[in-house]
Amino acid sequence: MASTDMRDGLKCSICLSTSTDPVMLRCGHNFCRVCIDRVLDTQDESGVYSCPDCREQFQERPALMRNLALRKIMENFRHTKPHQKVIFCTYCVDSPVPAVRSCLHCEASLCEKHLRAHSKSPEHVLSDPSTSMEKRKCSVHKKILEYYCTEDAACICVSCSLAGEHQGHRVEMLDKVSEKKKEKLRNIFQKLTTKREKTKEKVRSLEERWRKAQETAAKEAERVTALCTDIRRRVDDLEKKVLSEISRQEKEESQSLSALIHQLEIKKDELSRKMRQIEELCNMTDPLTVLQEPDTGDLCDPEEEEGDKDTRGHVKPLHDGDDLDVAVISETLSTLCDVITGIRRGIYVAGSSEILMDVNTAANNVHVADNLKTAIWTRKNENRPETTKRFMCNQVMSRRGFTSGRHYWDVEGSRSGEWMVGMCYSRIDKRGRQSYIGYNHKSWSLWRYNNQYSVIHDSEVIQLPDKISSDRVRIHLDYEAGQLSFYELCDPIRHLHTFTSTFTEPLYAAIYVYESCATIFEDWLCNWP
Template sequence: MASAGLGEELKCSVCVSLYTDPVTLKCGHNFCRVCIDHILDIQDQESRVYSCPECTTKFQERPALQKNITLFNVVENFLSTHQDEAVIFCTYCVDSPVPAVRSCLMCEASLCDKHLKVHSKGPDHVLTDPSTSLENRKCPIHKEVLKYYCTKDAICICVSCLKDEEHRRHRVETLIKASEKKKKKMGDFLQKLTTKREKTEERVQSLEEHRKKAQENAVGEAKRVTALFTDIRRRVDDLEKRILSEISRQEEKMSLSLSDVIQNLEIKKNELSRKMRDIEELCNMTDPLTVLLDPDTCDLCDPEEEGGDEDTGGHDGGDRGLELISHILSDIFRGLNATFYGQDPADILLDINTAGNNLLISDDLKTATWTEGNQNNRETAKRFQNYHQAMSCRGFSSGRHYWDVEMSRTGVCRVGMCYPSIDRGGDQSVIGDNNKSWGLYGGQGSNNQCSVKHNRKETQLPHQIFSDRFRICLDYEAGRLSFYELCDPIRHLHTFTTTFTEPLHAALWVCGSSIKILGGKEQLWGT
């Protein structure tokens, strides 16, 4: 061990112990002050010739002893760091304590290098590393050295224990063999622990990566929500300015109009007052001829028959302006509702067993493409005889859901939802041409306009459509089926309101075009 090697370097060559008050001679060798003083005193008495006891370098005068402060600090530091380590000294070195290098279990003594050379080499004298607890290595009953291991009782025993009745028929092994077996078991167990620790480290690493990914996703979602609400606040502020401006414009327009009406009514009121005064004067006259011949009273009529409510100018007190504002707010809140309609799109897959023979369904069951050739699909009870139509595998009988589609600019498309009991043949089976389906459709020649249809009743939408992506939102319990244009901002197109009586399936109709059901990362809005 490194500490043991350092301990050897810190020993005085005279007393073979750790330096005590180390000093240095001119030749560079170090000794304990007491040790080197004792040797120099002997040299002074015998020959008055001084020399280093280690390298025999001679000095003309008794050398001055210089304290080695660095070595002193090293020894002190070594002693402080090894104060818990018991230093075992040779049992036979009485005059000066010398560290032991081996211990004899038979003699129960510790030996330095010098005494180890003359120690008995007999087999009974078992040597071990220096130890102060030699009694623990002997049998507590027979006081003999422990040499065997009883596998049944799992204890170490001596030679005499083998003769006892207690261990006579037990399986015993030498300490070395038993130790090797135990080391092998511990090695196998250590290998299992190592494997388990590696798996645990892999699991920790996987969880750390998962946590990091979750944190990154959370940061991304926070940024997305922050941007969304920033945009909403901007739009609300713009809306507030528009509404306040409209209110101010309506108020100014109404005020000017009412000022004209009030002015006309004031003129009329003054005219009526004049007539009233003239009539009162005539009523007070006593000459009947004057009363009858007065030109202003020749044609008397009911004042209410002359003007009535038309003099108010037809104003309704601003209700029309408030109604306009109400419509604007309604559109805005419908758009916000569409934005937060659901966090994830419904997983819509087309049922290939319902697809008409002119529809080619993609392998991922997300795209329906019109083809001129007949697909010659196997006839099933669910298949539409109308060659252009298909519906989804999944139906919804509760909750709120939405799904998005992308329509090709060419051809004609219809998209919507239907009951599973919809007819599979005839014109009445087309989406919107019966009371079991609701649809949005448009295409070439429509001048960028779409229509919605239910039970053959068609409603032309007033908006021009510029996007090729649409959202269909279902609130089953509320009985609402809504269609939105996925533009920026999202725009509400139409909402059907009814009471649903069957599960609703997604449905589409394609002619000379294709429709793709969007999902996941392909979402344009709400992703």
């Protein structure tokens, strides 16, 4: 009865079946996720959402919260075996008494009391209480199944073995065969247990990677937000500065032009006065009066005045110069380039220009170009002195190492031959197979061979599935995050692989070439995902 009540309590009121993936609304009622999603979808058109049970309304589509406790109860309920049917003693007629054993020979179930009085002869085979004792007997001879025919894989009675269709077949006792099967099942169970533990470990590992990915995404989002906020602040400050400069120049120009206009107005009035005076003289008919007027030297043409000419005798313009000093405004705006440079340096601590090869580490069959950015495999021995820093294999390391921050550089390799790029500690072995980058625990590499990429660390080679379309790759190091990533510089840029580790020493760039060459090229302003 209690089991039935519990089952009813676990039902979804929408589909009237036991809830699957139960979710809960804010009002506390639980439903199957699929069922409640369908109900809310139908309510989208009206924009009014309500609980199917209590009819509580929500202004917005309610968020669905997983009910983990109810989910656990349901899982336990599903895995709980139903109560086995109680089998009563065949001989207790007056009052039913539960049986403890069943006799296959008598085809009867026995309680403790009747079991003590039961026959102990061999033909009376006892088993757990059962109501289907007929299944324990041979359907042909009606005798107890005691043997197992290994040839026909069948349970048989003694008559089947002696005179029946299994005569002459190899047979074994049921108990012995059962133990063999149990042992086999135990081995399978152990293997399944081991596989389950490995699967659980993989799940935990993936969950940890998921958690780290979420943390990294959160940090990156925070960093980008801070960077964009800083960009907006700098641009706003620059805008205010430029507008302030324009306003200042406009004010100065207005004052200057206002003064000039005032002077010209005075000059215009003076010219008008002189014009009227000359006009009056010209209109006089009496020659004596015209000649008796004061000296008219001040009535000369204003364009001929000495004060209005330059040193070459040319008349000067009324206002010399541009309206606004655009050069100053442009110079102020040029600081926007500094903002952009700061943005790039906020994204990348170091560019490819800082990666130079160390000839002192180059093997004698690796030629390093004068710019220290190209490594070329050569048959000719470079005859460099042998030191503890020099590789014996076809490799070379960078001059500087990185102990913190984010760094990246791009490498272009040849289409022929094979080459590897990556990073290593300075303590990497310099001779033997263990000195190749990636073939030890002190280095990580990307290997190109036969138009295929592979990544290598601690001698574990992982072949990447996709074919390559570009000869250029990008290496990106985030030292604090413990991540070394490789990208193919195609369009768009394609992520190839990311190594995750805890870096404990300075990391140096490293290149391996064989019948090939590789160049660190300066293109740190190219598009980046």
